[in-house]
Amino acid sequence: MTRLTRRYRFSASHRLHAAPLSEAGNREVYGKCNNPFGHGHNYVLEIGVEGPVDPGSGRVVNVAALDGLVEREILQTLDRSDLNAEVPEFAVVVPTTENLALEIRRRLRAGWAGAFGETGPRLARIRIQETRRNIFEIMEEL
């Protein structure tokens, strides 16, 4: 089994604030991340793609097609953005990096067949480093 992983970077701001909680409750749960003016991170995103290695090309995935998909679906809207204000999903759910990983998965799944066709490689892993110390990962089971 072969998995190719590509790393991307984007910078964005967010504020962690859950509407159902009180002001005091939000401060208690999110601490400094609840600062009303928000704050930012240099996110590092890894996307892992699995599939058979094509015997002719020696490739699991066309890397340029993957880069194009990520640029269109993720980086163009998320890089240098205010996640709470600019990503519709985050008007409703808190833009924790857990939820950001799920949103990135949703966007990749939506564009996947368009980029790779119905029989292309499969999205196997999403890993986001929010800071060097906080890392979030989704593994897609077969």
Place this chain on the structure above:
Amino acid sequence: MFITRRVEFSASHSCYTPALSDEQNRALYGREANGHGHNFVVEVTLEGEPDPVTGMVLDLKRLKQILEREIVGPMDHRFLNHEVPPFDRVVPTPENLAREIWNRVEPHVRAAGVRLHAVRLYETEDLYVDYYGGAA
């Protein structure tokens, strides 16, 4: 328990197959179709239990010798397509390179009584391949 050893080698390669036209190669591999080089980083991960006497899964000196002999010696400061078989016939994509490293290392690790779990090959900091054996 898993243990991982990392080694590096610097080599040139060209992701280009003579079976396709120049235009098709360019479409498939982009600028990777040109001859160029990388500082490749290899992480070899073994799985086993620590020996009750030595406390080691495998003496890392022994693993270092295997990696030096099978990978770094033959590949460091080489042009893979021209100097390191099978890459005269097989396109040296990172996918194929990871599998070739597995094939070179696995028999020696197995002979030492340990299971090879994974080979991770970094072509750059932003692109790596994991190979776990079996069908590529």
